[in-house]
Amino acid sequence: MSIDLELQQAAIKYKNKQKVKDRFISAFIGVFAIVWIFPIVWTIWTSLRPYKDVRAHGVFSMPKTLNLDNYTEAISRMDLPLYFWNTAAITIPAVFLTLFFGSLIAFVVSRYSFKWNVSLLLLFTAGNLLPAQLVFIPVFKMYITLGKAVGMPRILYDSPWGVVLIHVAFQMGFATFVLSSYMKTVPKEISESAMVDGASVFVHYSKVMLPLLRPALASLGVLMTTWIYNDFFWALVLMSTDSKRPITSALGRLQGEFVTDYNLLAAGATIAALPTLIVFFVLRKQFVSGLTLGSTKG
Amino acid sequence: MSDLNNGISRRSVLKGAAVGGLGLAAGGSLLAGCGSKATGPLAYGARSVDAGPTAQNEALIAAYTAKTKNEVKYNATESNAFQNNLSQYLQGTPDDTFEWMAGYRMQFFAEQGLLADLTGVWDSIGDQYSESYKIASTGLDGKQYFVPKSWYPWGLHFRKSMFQDLGLNADNVTNWDEYLKMLDGMKKKGLVGFAAGDKGGWEAMGTFDIINARVNGYQFHVDLLAGREKWTDAKVTDVFTHWAQLLPYMNPNVLDLEWDGAMQLLLQKKAGSMLMGSWFGGNFKEQSDADYADLSIIPFPEINPEHGRDTIDAPIDGWCVAANGTNNDGGADFLKFAGDMEGVNATLAAKDKDGKLIPMTSANSGQDTASYDPFQKEQLAVMAEAKYITQFLDRDTRPDFAGPVVGPAIQSWFKNPKDVAKIQDTLQKQWEALPPLA
Numbered sequence: 001m002s003i004d005l006e007l008q009q010a011a012i013k014y015k016n017k018q019k020v021k022d023r024f025i026s027a028f029i030g031v032f033a034i035v036w037i038f039p040i041v042w043t044i045w046t047s048l049r050p051y052k053d054v055r056a057h058g059v060f061s062m063p064k065t066l067n068l069d070n071y072t073e074a075i076s077r078m079d080l081p082l083y084f085w086n087t088a089a090i091t092i093p094a095v096f097l098t099l100f101f102g103s104l105i106a107f108v109v110s111r112y113s114f115k116w117n118v119s120l121l122l123l124f125t126a127g128n129l130l131p132a133q134l135v136f137i138p139v140f141k142m143y144i145t146l147g148k149a150v151g152m153p154r155i156l157y158d159s160p161w162g163v164v165l166i167h168v169a170f171q172m173g174f175a176t177f178v179l180s181s182y183m184k185t186v187p188k189e190i191s192e193s194a195m196v197d198g199a200s201v202f203v204h205y206s207k208v209m210l211p212l213l214r215p216a217l218a219s220l221g222v223l224m225t226t227w228i229y230n231d232f233f234w235a236l237v238l239m240s241t242d243s244k245r246p247i248t249s250a251l252g253r254l255q256g257e258f259v260t261d262y263n264l265l266a267a268g269a270t271i272a273a274l275p276t277l278i279v280f281f282v283l284r285k286q287f288v289s290g291l292t293l294g295s296t297k298g
Numbered sequence: 299m300s301d302l303n304n305g306i307s308r309r310s311v312l313k314g315a316a317v318g319g320l321g322l323a324a325g326g327s328l329l330a331g332c333g334s335k336a337t338g339p340l341a342y343g344a345r346s347v348d349a350g351p352t353a354q355n356e357a358l359i360a361a362y363t364a365k366t367k368n369e370v371k372y373n374a375t376e377s378n379a380f381q382n383n384l385s386q387y388l389q390g391t392p393d394d395t396f397e398w399m400a401g402y403r404m405q406f407f408a409e410q411g412l413l414a415d416l417t418g419v420w421d422s423i424g425d426q427y428s429e430s431y432k433i434a435s436t437g438l439d440g441k442q443y444f445v446p447k448s449w450y451p452w453g454l455h456f457r458k459s460m461f462q463d464l465g466l467n468a469d470n471v472t473n474w475d476e477y478l479k480m481l482d483g484m485k486k487k488g489l490v491g492f493a494a495g496d497k498g499g500w501e502a503m504g505t506f507d508i509i510n511a512r513v514n515g516y517q518f519h520v521d522l523l524a525g526r527e528k529w530t531d532a533k534v535t536d537v538f539t540h541w542a543q544l545l546p547y548m549n550p551n552v553l554d555l556e557w558d559g560a561m562q563l564l565l566q567k568k569a570g571s572m573l574m575g576s577w578f579g580g581n582f583k584e585q586s587d588a589d590y591a592d593l594s595i596i597p598f599p600e601i602n603p604e605h606g607r608d609t610i611d612a613p614i615d616g617w618c619v620a621a622n623g624t625n626n627d628g629g630a631d632f633l634k635f636a637g638d639m640e641g642v643n644a645t646l647a648a649k650d651k652d653g654k655l656i657p658m659t660s661a662n663s664g665q666d667t668a669s670y671d672p673f674q675k676e677q678l679a680v681m682a683e684a685k686y687i688t689q690f691l692d693r694d695t696r697p698d699f700a701g702p703v704v705g706p707a708i709q710s711w712f713k714n715p716k717d718v719a720k721i722q723d724t725l726q727k728q729w730e731a732l733p734p735l736a
Contacts, residue, residue: 055562055585140386153391237386240343240393242375252376253347260558 047071047266054263070267074254078268082243083250084275087229089160090246094167095224099217101168102175107205109176110183111191121180128173136237139166143238158240166238167228175220182216183209218286226276247272337368340628343396343620344374345381350580350656354648361644362635368628388412392620394629397447400434400614401689402523404444406697407618408437414619414626416442416633423637430687431661434614445617445637446661447645450576452504452611452690453595453680460567461594468596472607474512474540477599481547484570491547493569495555496712499705502552503691504611505544505573506708510537511609512601516686519609523695529725538711538718540601545715552712565589573598575613575690576677579657595676597683610684613693614661639664696732703728 048066057064105124109117143157156162186209194208232248239245254261254268280287344355352374359370373393380387384398388407398404407413416435420442424432427446435444454471461468464487471477481491496502510519514533521527522534549555549563561578563569565585576595583590597607617636619629635641642662650656659665659674667678681687692700707721 052585055558055565055581058562058566140390144390147391158391236379236383240387240391241373243373249376249379252379255376255378256346256348260556 043266044270046263047270049263051261051263070264071271074264074268074271077264078247078250078253078271080247080250080271083245083247086160086244087246087248087275090163090167090235091225091228094164094171094228095221097164097168098171098175098224099221102172102220103179103210103213103217104205105172105176106179106183107209110180111204111209121176124173124176126173128170128177132170132233136233140237157238158244160244162238163234166234167231171224171227175224178220179213179216182213186212215286218283222280222283222287225279229276337366337628337631338625339369339371340395340625340632341371341373341393341623342632343380343387343393344372345397346377347374350650353650354645354656354658357648358636358641358645361641362632365635365640366631368631370632388620388622390622392623394623394625395617395619395632398444398616398618399689399693400431400444400446400616401693402695403689403693403697404435404618405437408439408441408443412621413437413443414621414623414629416445416619416630419445419630419634419637422634426637426639426662426664428663431614434687434689435616443618445633446614447616447636448658448660449612449614449681450659451595451677451680452508452573452575452613453597453677454571454573454599455564455576455578455593455595456571457564457567457592458594459592460570464570468594471596471599473600478543481544481570485547490549490563490569491571492544493560493563493572494548494552495557495560496552496709497554497556497559499701499709500692501557501560501574502708502712503700503704504575505541506537506704507611507688507691508573508598508609509540509601510534511686511688512598512605512607513537513540515602515605516609516688519688520694523691525729529729530722534722535718538715538721542715553709575611576673579673583657590673593673595673595680597680607683608685610681610687611690612681612684612687613690616661637662699729699732 047070048068049063050065050067050069053064054061105120109121140157143162144153147153147155147157156165190208190212191204194204199208229246230248231246232252235245235249242249251265251268251272254265342355342359344351346352355372355374359372362368363370371393375383384407387396389412398407404413420432420435423445431446432442435442435446437443456468464484466480466483471480484491494502494505507519510522510533513536518527518533522529522531527533549560549569551559557574557578558581560569560572561574561581564572565582579590579593582593597610600607617633619626619633623629636645639662642660642665646655646658646660646665648656657671657674659670659677667675670678688694691704695704703725707725711717711721
């Protein structure tokens with residue numbers, strides 16, 4: 001009897017302890033959630049206030065008016081349909097090509113053993129570590145020289161395809177790295193039985209591995225879309241016609257030469273952030289499983 | 299020139315005059331029209347996406363197209379992005395004519411062979427500009443590479459109503475002691491005397507420029523920026539010593555504010571004066587006409603009687619023609635029009651979205667100063683007093699020195715004003731470490 005009671009008390013004690021722990025963890029998570037959410041909320045709050053109001057009364061004053069004027073102004077000034085189209089014309093091919101080429105290399109280096117496969121993987125991963133600012137001058141000169149050589153100066157420079165190519169080149173290292181690590185978690189036996197059944201290399205890739213890669217491709221796809229979508233640098237240095245540049249450049253249109261209307265800019269940034277959010281929510285389930293799959297290996 | 303061409307240009311001149319409908323312009327257009335040929339379509343690279351300059355450009359281009367029948371493709375890029383990328387832009391597939399700045403900023407690219415020679419343009423419109431503009435448009439090889447559009451002065455700005463309330467008279471603030479006394483009075487009333495922001499890194503360069511020019515004179519200033527004098531010179535120390543005297547009267551958050559934060563202090567009547575380029579007047583105008591009418595400018599006070607108030611930062615904006623463009627003749631032809639009084643009038647006739655004229659102080663001496671608003675007239679007076687015109691620190695020295703070196707150096711001085719010797723040392727070392735210009 002008394003032992004039962006003691007056990008019960010111990011259980012209660014444990015439960016209480018757990019409760020305190022849980023509360024502590026919740027508070028901890030809560031604090032970080034606020035730290036993360038604050039800038040977003042502040043951006044949206046800023047976007048609802050007219051600049052004139054802020055200029056006259058300061059950033060921390062109580063707002064006299066709150067409205068959506070900044071949004072209508074941003075939409076008209078940013079020339080949204082054109083720049084969204086430009087972004088799509090760069091981001092979509094770049095993401096698909098990156099995933100395609102990345103998965104091809106990952107497949108070869110992780111499924112076949114030959115002399116240079118590890119070095120090849122290292123080469124691709126190392127290429128990922130070079131900062132864009134370091135290599136943009138040679139890339140730029142290469143594009144110009146190539147354009148002059150074929151007599152069409154705008155074949156790569158000042159063309160969306162030039163930007164697509166550089167994104168593919170830059171993101172492929174990371175894509176190869178992630179996909180090959182993921183592929184290594186797929187049991188060798190699957191490949192072996194495919195080969196025993198007489199699958200050629202390409203059938204092995206497209207019919208066996210690719211379907212298994214789907215979660216990894218989806219999560220990589222989300223990451224790549226966000227990165228390429230957010231790029232401003234390459235589009236700036238490799239293009240000279242502003243009306244060909246992506247949405248990140250259109251955000252610059254909201255910024256005056258001297259005056260920066262942060263309220264208007266906040267509205268523009270909110271609008272520009274929407275597509276990546278949509279991509280994330282569409283692929284959310286795949287994204288989460290892609291991130292954790294393979295993590296339980298071993 | 300063939301008869302056919304003559305016929306075309308005469309007709310287009312008549313049309314241009316009719317379309318423009320500008321009585322004053324007609325005389326000029328006849329002269330300019332003689333040289334104008336059908337130079338074909340060209341591309342125009344704008345260095346701004348702001349409403350005012352865009353309206354001006356559109357008006358100018360419309361007038362040019364109406365006159366010459368040459369199509370103009372318009373390519374506008376946000377100014378910071380445009381500026382940072384200019385080197386690539388000029389080496390790649392640039393527009394034929396593009397907006398840029400006079401002085402060192404232009405010479406830097408002219409030296410690299412990226413700008414087209416505009417001596418021909420100056421031969422035909424040069425007499426409409428005073429000598430100082432021609433000098434600012436001339437490259438190191440003595441040829442012109444630039445056509446000026448407009449200018450603005452850097453000076454001390456204040457609000458007339460505030461001075462009235464404080465019982466101050468701007469005419470009495472002519473030298474350093476008087477100025478410090480005035481700042482002291484403002485401080486006692488709880489006001490910021492000298493509003494400043496330097497978060498962007500360039501804002502305070504204007505203060506360095508003017509104090510250096512006042513203390514050490516124009517020649518030392520330009521020699522210093524060109525590397526002929528040393529940053530470790532005691533004269534530079536003297537500049538910081540004077541500057542430090544202003545520190546107690548500045549807002550304490552200089553490094554947290556961009557220039558517009560400082561402007562807000564002036565607008566909200568929390569600050570008594572601000573050293574800035576007069577372009578920001580547009581913000582006051584946007585706020586309200588009353589605020590704009592209240593804005594006033596005086597030259598920065600004298601420090602060293604030897605130099606008086608003889609120097610001013612007055613950046614000149616304008617156009618160049620890109621050597622790598624597809625139509626250099628077209629670009630030059632456009633600038634001949636834009637720099638001529640006919641083009642200037644077309645630009646001045648541009649209206650903003652509220653239907654109001656956009657204030658501009660043109661570089662062309664043909665602009666009727668009687669049409670200036672009171673603030674513009676004050677700008678002109680400030681400008682007229684100066685004997686020497688400088689462009690601005692980041693336009694008067696190497697681009698790879700101004701932004702990456704001088705900007706952060708001044709910011710670090712704000713953090714620790716006692717570190718002057720160390721900062722001077724760093725500046726000189728970094729200047730010496732720069733690669734030679736190609």
